[in-house]
Amino acid sequence: MRIEPRKLITPGRVIIAIILGVGFFLTVRRFALGLGAATNLSDQAPWGLWIGFDVVSGVALAAGGFTMAFLAHIAGDRTLHPLVRPAILTAFLGYLLVIFGLIYDLGKPWNMPHIFYSWNHHSAMFEVAWCVILYTTVLFLEFLPMVFERFRVEKAMRIIRIVQIPIFIAGIVLSTLHQSSLGSLFLLVPGKLHPLWWTRYLPILFFFSAIAVGISMVMFESFVSSHFLKRGLELRLLSRMGQYLVAADLLYLILRVQDLTARGVWDLAFTGSTESIAFLIEMGLYLTPIVLLASARRRRQPGFLFAGALAGVLALVANRINVSLVGMMGASGASYFPSWQEFWISATLVLAAALAFGLAARYLPVFTAHEEPA
Amino acid sequence: MTTSSASGDRKGLLIDFTLCIGCEACMQGCREANDLEVPPPGAPPPEALNAENYTIVLPHEVNGETVYVRHLCMHCAEPACVSACPVAALTKRDDGAVVYDGDLCFGCRYCMIACPFHVPRYTWSKAVPVVRKCILCYHRLDEDREPACAAACPTGATRFGPRDLLLRIARERIRTQPERYTDHIYGEHEAGGTDVLMLAPAKFAALGHDAQVPHRALPELTWFVQKRIPWVIVTGSVLLGGIHWVVHRRMQLAKEGADDPATGGASGAHSGEGS
Numbered sequence: 001m002r003i004e005p006r007k008l009i010t011p012g013r014v015i016i017a018i019i020l021g022v023g024f025f026l027t028v029r030r031f032a033l034g035l036g037a038a039t040n041l042s043d044q045a046p047w048g049l050w051i052g053f054d055v056v057s058g059v060a061l062a063a064g065g066f067t068m069a070f071l072a073h074i075a076g077d078r079t080l081h082p083l084v085r086p087a088i089l090t091a092f093l094g095y096l097l098v099i100f101g102l103i104y105d106l107g108k109p110w111n112m113p114h115i116f117y118s119w120n121h122h123s124a125m126f127e128v129a130w131c132v133i134l135y136t137t138v139l140f141l142e143f144l145p146m147v148f149e150r151f152r153v154e155k156a157m158r159i160i161r162i163v164q165i166p167i168f169i170a171g172i173v174l175s176t177l178h179q180s181s182l183g184s185l186f187l188l189v190p191g192k193l194h195p196l197w198w199t200r201y202l203p204i205l206f207f208f209s210a211i212a213v214g215i216s217m218v219m220f221e222s223f224v225s226s227h228f229l230k231r232g233l234e235l236r237l238l239s240r241m242g243q244y245l246v247a248a249d250l251l252y253l254i255l256r257v258q259d260l261t262a263r264g265v266w267d268l269a270f271t272g273s274t275e276s277i278a279f280l281i282e283m284g285l286y287l288t289p290i291v292l293l294a295s296a297r298r299r300r301q302p303g304f305l306f307a308g309a310l311a312g313v314l315a316l317v318a319n320r321i322n323v324s325l326v327g328m329m330g331a332s333g334a335s336y337f338p339s340w341q342e343f344w345i346s347a348t349l350v351l352a353a354a355l356a357f358g359l360a361a362r363y364l365p366v367f368t369a370h371e372e373p374a
Numbered sequence: 375m376t377t378s379s380a381s382g383d384r385k386g387l388l389i390d391f392t393l394c395i396g397c398e399a400c401m402q403g404c405r406e407a408n409d410l411e412v413p414p415p416g417a418p419p420p421e422a423l424n425a426e427n428y429t430i431v432l433p434h435e436v437n438g439e440t441v442y443v444r445h446l447c448m449h450c451a452e453p454a455c456v457s458a459c460p461v462a463a464l465t466k467r468d469d470g471a472v473v474y475d476g477d478l479c480f481g482c483r484y485c486m487i488a489c490p491f492h493v494p495r496y497t498w499s500k501a502v503p504v505v506r507k508c509i510l511c512y513h514r515l516d517e518d519r520e521p522a523c524a525a526a527c528p529t530g531a532t533r534f535g536p537r538d539l540l541l542r543i544a545r546e547r548i549r550t551q552p553e554r555y556t557d558h559i560y561g562e563h564e565a566g567g568t569d570v571l572m573l574a575p576a577k578f579a580a581l582g583h584d585a586q587v588p589h590r591a592l593p594e595l596t597w598f599v600q601k602r603i604p605w606v607i608v609t610g611s612v613l614l615g616g617i618h619w620v621v622h623r624r625m626q627l628a629k630e631g632a633d634d635p636a637t638g639g640a641s642g643a644h645s646g647e648g649s
């Protein structure tokens with residue numbers, strides 16, 4: 001990795017320092033004064049941006065880890081190997097972000113250890129919590145080889161290599177459970193979640209949309225890291241990923257359309273209500289990668305690949321926000337819009353994760369030597 | 375989740391809006407029994423349940439007459455809130471009360487999302503917040519006393535007793551005075567049945583009670599999926615292991631067949647340096 005000589009104070013760093021500094025201040029304030037002072041949450045809107053974006057979307061955005069582990073290590077698409085490590089690093093940092101998001105959002109985060117001994121296995125939230133704990137552990141194990149390799153701990157490397165495949169399998173199974181369990185959370189509210197989103201198949205839909213966004217995220221972060229870390233772009237790999245993305249989005253949309261049709265709720269999509277508009281935006285975003293990347297010729301152009309990946313990410317965020325916030329609004333009788341502090345803290349967390357990614361990319365063997373010149 | 379006992383043991387409240395005179399004695403009794411904040415004199419009455427009011431009485435105009443409508447936790451037979459709580463801070467007692475342990479709660483507020491009757495509230499302004507809702511005065515039940523609201527009610531509009539008995543009384547009232555009541559016992563079927571039952575002179579939807587609440591026990595919806603987790607773990611692991619084995623076996627055979635030395639970066643164990 002080249003390290004170019006740089007000035008200590010750059011505009012970028014000033015912005016980063018401001019975001020983190022204010023974020024720190026808001027953190028202290030949040031815990032000193034409580035959720036009421038920091039958020040626009042209320043008895044009518046008990047869940048807000050921190051659950052809808054940081055946690056429910058965050059887990060899905062970390063889905064690249066298990067998706068790539070499956071494609072490259074289980075299904076044996078060896079060409080994708082160079083993308084596995086960045087994906088695992090993103091997933092690991094993503095899960096840490098989710099945990100921090102939960103610490104902000106939970107009313108009494110210091111009671112989190114209760115999940116270890118006060119069990120209610122009927123609760124989808126119980127499953128969510130355990131999946132976070134177990135999969136973060138697995139991701140840590142998947143991340144360790146980068147550290148061992150960097151510091152040349154040969155013995156540990158040998159052990160890790162032996163258990164690598166079982167660890168990947170455990171990670172994929174846990175992810176399957178976790179991604180779907182976030183959908184299960186909303187099974188309990190057939191009377192509250194708008195019919196455009198409530199279905200018995202929420203867990204399955206959450207799982208398949210996680211696969212699609214996992215692929216999108218890996219592509220997206222390849223573009224971003226090639227830009228910021230001045231690395232080459234693996235165009236051949238990205239266009240292969242674009243192919244997977246089209247397939248995954250198609251599969252998801254088929255399931256979704258099938259479910260909406262079976263429940264006969266299409267008329268609700270065109271009523272002009274907030275929900276119907278949010279729904280149409282979401283569907284549009286899901287269609288975009290398919291339209292952009294269906295042709296092999298376009299899949300060779302970075303612009304199309306980037307736009308497709310970005311749309312894939314936005315589609316997922318739109319879906320998760322729609323399920324956890326927009327779709328729940330009608331029944332609650334109150335409108336909720338996040339406070340600036342909620343936005344700021346979410347931004348702080350995302351920035352912290354991005355900085356951690358940058359550091360890891362600089363000091364650890366995240367990107368192996370499979371680069372093409374840009 | 376504690377398994378709810380046979381409905382015969384469960385007690386609850388029957389609240390008859392046609393008998394309620396809007397005196398708010400139940401609200402006062404509730405505050406005293408549960409150490410809730412007493413509003414300063416002249417303060418406007420609450421318009422919805424809140425952390426300091428486990429129950430409220432709201433006036434509704436129906437055909438020129440005022441109907442007083444109580445709101446409180448319905449003490450569901452199979453409470454969504456109880457099934458939702460990941461740390462079992464909410465439990466259903468054998469006597470029917472759905473109770474809360476703030477020391478266990480970690481504040482995820484999933485119970486508030488889950489409750490089909492929009493009941494649980496949160497002390498948002500506190501640095502150490504808790505969930506608040508009617509607990510059927512279980513501390514009084516333990517002393518063989520009836521809930522404070524039932525004890526305070528001067529007209530018998532709120533009545534405490536075994537659910538079976540209350541349901542019989544409610545049916546009897548509708549049968550003998552069909553002109554007085556709408557033919558609906560709120561809580562008989564809502565959310566699979568609740569231990570608080572309500573009678574009204576007009577449709578519940580017109581009185582601010584959610585008439586859209588599904589008529590089935592909600593926890594089943596989650597359990598239907600949750601109980602398949604062990605199956606997913608076993609099948610998933612075997613399937614993934616199988617795919618891995620087959621794929622890699624095929625690759626190996628192909629490699630042996632072709633004897634091609636180009637192996638690519640499969641193990642990811644390349645040099646530590648990037649570019």
Ligand code: SF4
Nearest residue numbers: 447448450453455489
């Ligand atoms: S009404 Fe709501 S809070 Fe009360 S027991 Fe039922 S689900 Fe729980």
Ligand code: SF4
Nearest residue numbers: 459479480482483485
């Ligand atoms: S807020 Fe507390 S009581 Fe409610 S579900 Fe979460 S942990 Fe349980």
Ligand code: SF4
Nearest residue numbers: 404508510511521523
């Ligand atoms: S049963 Fe007790 S806690 Fe519930 S409303 Fe009546 S007085 Fe309040």
